[in-house]
Amino acid sequence: MNTHRLDFPELIRFLFKVMVIFLFLGLLSATSFADQAKVIKNPDGSSVEIKADGTKIITNADHSSVVEKKDGTKIITNTDGSMVQKNPDGTKIITNVDHSSVVYKPDGTKIITNADGSSVQINPNGKEIVKDPKGKVLN
Incomplete structure (x- = not known):
């Protein structure tokens, strides 16, 4: 009868190698840190966000906003919810x-x-x- 003993140190080494491989693959994934949105928050509560696709979102302290898309579309949202959209x-x-x-x-x-x-x-x-x-x- 064959019996297999569980070798914990060997199992730990194996799992560590697998974890290192997954971490390495994560660094090579299609979504790199450069593709993430960049957000600048100001002390007054306003912010500027630039998304990976080039879209720029300016949010004012009063919660009005301006969205500028890469294609030239501009959408202004006022505090009351009314909007103005200008297309290219x-x-x-x-x-x-x-x-x-x-x-x-x-x-x-x-x-x-x-x-x-x-x-x-x-x-x-x-x-x-x-x-x-x-x-x-x-x-």
Whole structure:
């Protein structure tokens, strides 16, 4: 009958080697320390965070914020929750706390959407398209 004795010192050496291998592999992983977000916190409670993808988030002491994305998109959030988004193509979107909004498109089109979902689109030629909350054109 074969009996195997457990050699604790040998087991400890083996587990130590395995741990060293995992630590080494962890250092070589795709997420290096350079890919982590960098955060600067100021004494007044404001902060600047730069994410690995280049996105910059500025949070003010009053909790308003500015997000600047690598593609040029800029999103300003006010303390009341209203927002202004400026896109690289020139589109500007203003969203109010009640979820009403105004969209300004680069071609001059303006779309006003009320909190109930009804909207008015004013085209560059001055023509207006009025819609009810379900999207049905009224004019």
